[in-house]
Structures are given as C-alpha cells and as structure tokens.
Amino acid sequence: MFGARTLVAILFGVAAILSSAAASAQQLRVAVTSAAEGAPFFAGMERGIFSKLGLDLKVDVLPSGVEIVNALASGQADVGLFGTFPFLTAVARGVPLVLIGHTWNSAVKNPQSEVLSIIARADSGVPAGDLTKLKGKKIGVTRGAGGEPYIVGLLKQSGLAVEDVTLVNTAPANMATALANKDVDVVTAWEPWPSAALTKVRGSYKVIYGGCQSCYDAGTIVTTKAAIADKAKALETFILGYAQAQAWTRANRDEAAKISTRWIPGMDNETMTLSIKNIPLDVRLSKxxxxxxxxxxxxxxxxxxxxxxxxxxxxxxDNRFAAAAQKNDPSAFADLPPIPADKRLP
Incomplete structure (x- = not known):
C-alpha cells in the first residue's frame, strides 16, 4: 500500500503533469458562424481532433461574418470561419485579415455559390427556376453578409436590378419565421438556414440552389497579420486539424450533422442532415x-x-498553412480531386 506521503507525492506529480500539458497546449480563440459548413469544425471539436494535435481552442459561435470580422479586428479572436464577402469587405477597408483556408469550397471550381440558395413560400408567385418572377417581391436577406451579393448577382443575370425588389434585412435564424409569417416572399442565405426554411415552413420550396454565374463565395478560414506573427505554428496545426476534420465529415455526413445540432442554437437533425448533404468541403487554396x-x-x-x-x-x-497540411497528412485529401498544375498556388 502507498503511505500518505507517497500518495501526496503522486497527486502532486499528476497535477504537475496536467498543468504542464495545459501550459504546453497551443491556444487559439476561434469565432465561427452558425452555418452548415462549420460541421467539420464542430466534429473536430467533439471528436478531439484538434486537442490530439495539441491545440486548446476557445470557441465563440456568432450569427454571421460581420460579428466575426469585428472580433478579429478587436483582437478578441485569432481565427474566424465565415464567408467570402465579409472577409473581402473588411480587407478593402483596411482590416489586416488574411485568408489561410476554406471551410466550404471546391479548389478546382470558379465560380461557385453552392452553399447559398433561395427558398420561397407556397403562395409567393415565384416558380422554381424562374428568377424573373422575383420582380416586386420582398426578399429576406442578411445585409452585409454573403446572401446579399448572391441575390444581387442572381438578379443581374436575370435582367433585374436591386431596385426591382425589396431587400428586407433578416437575421439568419429568423429566415424561416419571416417566411412563415409572410413578412417576406422568399429568403436567401447560406446553409443551414435555407434548409431550415424548407423543413419548418409548410409548402416552402427551393427556387434555385447556387447558380450564380458571377459569384465566387467560398467559406473562409481567416486570421490576422498579428496572429500570423505570434502564433504561426498554432495556425499551421489548426489547418491540419481542420483538414482532418473535413475528411472525417465527408465520410460521415449524417453523424457530423448530429454533432452540429449541439453547436448551432435551435438547429434540428433533419435540417442539418439536409443542409450538409452536398456541401463541398475542401480546405485547400488555389488560384x-x-x-x-x-x-x-x-x-x-x-x-x-x-x-x-x-x-x-x-x-x-497565404497558402503556407494549407500547403503544410497537404504535405503533413496527404490522407486527409486523398478523396479530393487534384488541383491542376496551372491552378496551384506556391
């Protein structure tokens, strides 16, 4: 048997080991939207993919990319997972943000808008596939986020202008309610919110999925120049973990959907399963x-x-982090199409 002094010594030793492990973990603060393309991140958190790589992640789930840009700009987050348009808007206005990977994306495609769609209520008067009938309609959209440029692009390719419709600023989580209450005729957003409208609003239907011929809206993994200077190794490890989590999610979409419902407030399994069914998940950057x-x-x-x-x-x-992930774990990319040589970034 152990004596009292021996037990005390063992307990102190265990505490010291745990304290040392916590101190050696690479810490990052991650802000993520309540979006379907975040499923690999949520799965990576619950399955311990990031922690096994030595990362200690502090997570905030925020409504949209607008709030995440603010968190990055104020130093409250090291990494943000959100959409193309808030990222580019922030860069254009001088916020020192850097793209280091994609949440949803196909590295071999341009243009792309597959995570976005338009959902109509039963009596909207907008037939599936006929965007010209949007004229005069009220469209629920989150202003300043990815749904707005998406609807603008679709209107333009259909011969319409923004002035031909009424854009109603609607929070992503309120899309289904706005449609059900007839506050709007259609809604447009990124997944899972279109799928939420389909599963929650009786008679609702999809007008179009993706389809914007003048849109490039891939999900972004963004950091700051300051974080790159101070935490480059942790960022490299994060992208590696994200690639591994994406690979697992691509092979286990239904299970990933269940996990996501525990992270996205008010989200149910039916909606999440529908929303991530066809989303292309590819962290790689390309030309x-x-x-x-x-x-x-x-x-x-x-x-x-x-x-x-x-x-x-x-x-x-900055491609260095995604390139390192491809080098360090090729198996995480084995099921993805190779990037053509003329489209590879250095």
Whole structure:
C-alpha cells in the first residue's frame, strides 16, 4: 500500500503533469458562424481532433461574418470561419485579415455559390427556376453578409436590378419565421438556414440552389497579420486539424450533422442532415480562389458600393498553412480531386 506521503507525492506529480500539458497546449480563440459548413469544425471539436494535435481552442459561435470580422479586428479572436464577402469587405477597408483556408469550397471550381440558395413560400408567385418572377417581391436577406451579393448577382443575370425588389434585412435564424409569417416572399442565405426554411415552413420550396454565374463565395478560414506573427505554428496545426476534420465529415455526413445540432442554437437533425448533404468541403487554396475574388467577388462589391474600390486580393491570401497540411497528412485529401498544375498556388 502507498503511505500518505507517497500518495501526496503522486497527486502532486499528476497535477504537475496536467498543468504542464495545459501550459504546453497551443491556444487559439476561434469565432465561427452558425452555418452548415462549420460541421467539420464542430466534429473536430467533439471528436478531439484538434486537442490530439495539441491545440486548446476557445470557441465563440456568432450569427454571421460581420460579428466575426469585428472580433478579429478587436483582437478578441485569432481565427474566424465565415464567408467570402465579409472577409473581402473588411480587407478593402483596411482590416489586416488574411485568408489561410476554406471551410466550404471546391479548389478546382470558379465560380461557385453552392452553399447559398433561395427558398420561397407556397403562395409567393415565384416558380422554381424562374428568377424573373422575383420582380416586386420582398426578399429576406442578411445585409452585409454573403446572401446579399448572391441575390444581387442572381438578379443581374436575370435582367433585374436591386431596385426591382425589396431587400428586407433578416437575421439568419429568423429566415424561416419571416417566411412563415409572410413578412417576406422568399429568403436567401447560406446553409443551414435555407434548409431550415424548407423543413419548418409548410409548402416552402427551393427556387434555385447556387447558380450564380458571377459569384465566387467560398467559406473562409481567416486570421490576422498579428496572429500570423505570434502564433504561426498554432495556425499551421489548426489547418491540419481542420483538414482532418473535413475528411472525417465527408465520410460521415449524417453523424457530423448530429454533432452540429449541439453547436448551432435551435438547429434540428433533419435540417442539418439536409443542409450538409452536398456541401463541398475542401480546405485547400488555389488560384481559383484568388481569381474568383478578382473576377467576381470584388467587382460585384465595388459595383454595389459595398467597398470603396476594387483591389488585388493576392496579398490577403497565404497558402503556407494549407500547403503544410497537404504535405503533413496527404490522407486527409486523398478523396479530393487534384488541383491542376496551372491552378496551384506556391
């Protein structure tokens, strides 16, 4: 048997080991939207993927990218997971943000808008696939976030202008309620909110899924220049963990949906399962990223006066972290199509 002094010594030893492990863990503060493409992150947290790599993550789930940009800019977050348009808007206005990976994306595609869609209520008068019938309608959209440039792009390719509709600023979590109460005729947003409308509003239907020919709106993993200077190793480890979590999610979408319901307030399993069914999950950056920003996202924001002027996005894209993940764990990318040589970033 152990004597009292021996037991005390053992307990102190265990406490010292635990304290040392906690102290050696790489700490990052992560802000994430309540969006379906966050499913790999939520799965990575619950399955211990990040902690096994030695990361200690402090997480805030926020309504949209607008709030995450504010958290990054104020130093309250080291990493943000949100959409293309809030990221580019912030960079255009001088916020020192840097893209280091994608939450949802296909590294071999440009343009892309597959995480966004338009959902109509039964008596909206907008037939599926006929965007011209949006004229005169009230559209629920979160102003300043990815749904706004998406609807603007769709209107333009359908021969309509923003002035032909009424945009009603609607929080993502309120989309289904606004549609059910007939405050709006249709809603547009990123997943899981279109799927929430489909499962919660009787008779609702999808008008269009993705389909914006002038949109490049891939989910972004963003950090700050200050975080890169101070926490480059932790960021490299985070992207590696994210890639591994995406690989697991691609193979286990239904289970990932269940996990996500524990992170997204008010979300149910039916909605999450529907919402992540077809989302492309690919952390990799490519020239499609930079070209998509330059060809589609930035000109659209400039035309709509959401940013002061067009700019070169390349300095705000840093591929070193995603490249390191591909080198350190090729198995996490084995099921993804290879990036063509002429589209690879250095």
């Amino acid at each position: 499609n990223t930079v070209e998509g920003f330059a060809q589609y996202s930035i000109p659209l924001l400039a035309r709509e006066k959401r940013i002061p002027q067009a700019f070169d996005p390349a300095p705000a894209v």
